[in-house]
Amino acid sequence: xLAEIITIGDExxxxxxxxxxxxxIAKQLNKIGISVYQxxxxxxxxxxxxxxxxxxxxxxxxxxxxxxxxxxxxxxTKKTIAEYFxxxxxxxxxxxxxxxxxxxxxxxxxxxxxxxxxxLVPSKxxxxxxxxxxxxxMWLEKQNKVFISLPGVPFEMAALVENQVVPKLKETYNRPYxxxxxxxxxxxxxxxxxxxxxxxxxxxxxxxKLAYLPSLGKMRxxxxxxxxxxxxxxxxxxxxxxxxLPLIKDxxxxxxxxxxxxxxxxxxxxxxxxxxxAIAESCTGGMVAEQFTVHPGASAYFKGGVITxxxxxxxxxxxxSKSTIEAFSVVSxxxxxxxxxxxxxxxxxxxxxxxxxxxxPTKGDSQxxxxxxxxxxxxxxxVYSEKFMLGNYREKVINKAVNKxxxxxxxxxxxx
Numbered sequence: 001x002l003a004e005i006i007t008i009g010d011e012x013x014x015x016x017x018x019x020x021x022x023x024x025i026a027k028q029l030n031k032i033g034i035s036v037y038q039x040x041x042x043x044x045x046x047x048x049x050x051x052x053x054x055x056x057x058x059x060x061x062x063x064x065x066x067x068x069x070x071x072x073x074x075x076x077t078k079k080t081i082a083e084y085f086x087x088x089x090x091x092x093x094x095x096x097x098x099x100x101x102x103x104x105x106x107x108x109x110x111x112x113x114x115x116x117x118x119x120l121v122p123s124k125x126x127x128x129x130x131x132x133x134x135x136x137x138m139w140l141e142k143q144n145k146v147f148i149s150l151p152g153v154p155f156e157m158a159a160l161v162e163n164q165v166v167p168k169l170k171e172t173y174n175r176p177y178x179x180x181x182x183x184x185x186x187x188x189x190x191x192x193x194x195x196x197x198x199x200x201x202x203x204x205x206x207x208x209k210l211a212y213l214p215s216l217g218k219m220r221x222x223x224x225x226x227x228x229x230x231x232x233x234x235x236x237x238x239x240x241x242x243x244x245l246p247l248i249k250d251x252x253x254x255x256x257x258x259x260x261x262x263x264x265x266x267x268x269x270x271x272x273x274x275x276x277x278a279i280a281e282s283c284t285g286g287m288v289a290e291q292f293t294v295h296p297g298a299s300a301y302f303k304g305g306v307i308t309x310x311x312x313x314x315x316x317x318x319x320x321s322k323s324t325i326e327a328f329s330v331v332s333x334x335x336x337x338x339x340x341x342x343x344x345x346x347x348x349x350x351x352x353x354x355x356x357x358x359x360x361p362t363k364g365d366s367q368x369x370x371x372x373x374x375x376x377x378x379x380x381x382x383v384y385s386e387k388f389m390l391g392n393y394r395e396k397v398i399n400k401a402v403n404k405x406x407x408x409x410x411x412x413x414x415x416x
Contacts, residue, residue, distance in 0.1 A: 010043050024158055033176045045076075078120065081149055087124050089122060091120055094127065126139040139168065146172065176226050177233055181238075184219075185248055263291040275301065275413070276351070277302050277409075280354040283358065319338075330356060330364075332366075359397040375404055375408055
């Protein structure tokens with residue numbers, strides 16, 4: 001069962017807007033056993049859209065479009081779809097009523113004709129009511145192929161996919177089970193890892209695919225299997241995991257959650273243990289804390305954090321001893337450990353993590369070489385730190401430091 005996603009809008013092609021819709025749709029389709037064959041972005045141009053529709057129809061079972069359904073003249077998707085299906089646009093009374101109710105409760109000003117025209121849909125379409133906006137979703141069928149058109153506004157699109165598109169696809173198609181199992185690996189590069197597990201990889205069954213997903217300072221190994229026998233799929237993947245784990249036992253840090261990444265694994269474990277976390281950052285500038293606070297529910301385990309970027313703030317806010325800084329420099333294990341210990345005390349947390357370093361491009365308050373980062377972990381019983389040399393490109397240094405901090409924290413909390 002294959003699908004193609006077509007995103008429509010010049011703003012996507014000039015980089016003005018980042019396409020998050022495709023990622024969301026692909027993930028939801030994957031959960032119900034539908035594989036995305038291709039993702040295509042096209043201009044707000046009739047000929048371009050029609051060509052994309054023809055190409056997609058020739059290779060997949062389901063075509064999902066997002067964008068181009070607004071009230072302005074450059075939103076031409078609906079008219080183009082009508083032409084593609086040799087259809088005409090007609091007023092859908094239920095959509096018009098929805099638009100009028102939205103305007104009455106949530107909008108100000110007059111309901112203009114261009115807004116009422118949002119109720120125009122191809123006569124052959126089944127309406128997917130968009131209760132959050134004026135542009136309805138549309139479901140059309142042609143020679144056993146399904147075409148779904150959705151608004152481009154992300155929260156409107158997401159609600160339609162979750163509440164209407166996915167349930168309707170599940171009713172329509174008999175779909176295989178797709179399993180992804182992702183292993184988190186730290187401390188080894190992609191080529192070294194591939195060399196180490198080469199024999200295991202070569203012996204993988206044909207129905208199991210392996211993907212290497214490298215990032216700065218970490219690696220994810222994703223095993224994917226598909227089939228209609230759920231038990232057989234799960235069993236076969238677990239057998240391969242059991243074979244590979246002894247090969248990477250020192251670098252293996254756990255499994256990535258289905259809907260998250262390493263910070264979700266950490267969050268779930270902290271919640272399970274009933275423990276809390278505090279963070280003190282210097283060179284990472286709040287990026288470690290952001291990994292947690294971007295997710296809802298972080299207040300259950302995250303007590304707080306501080307960005308003590310300047311030396312004075314480390315002394316005045318975190319209470320790091322001035323004499324310690326003078327004796328060892330601001331980029332040192334002693335300072336990092338003091339930052340972590342004091343953050344844990346200030347926020348009354350069970351764990352704390354601290355980062356200090358020189359991300360470059362020039363030296364700051366310390367004479368430490370560019371790329372030097374010290375990361376410390378504090379618990380109720382101990383504090384320790386590690387020194388890393390992460391290169392000389394600022395963005396890389398910071399992102400690697402964030403990943404190293406998460407790696408250290410992950411390993412610490414799973415000791416319990």
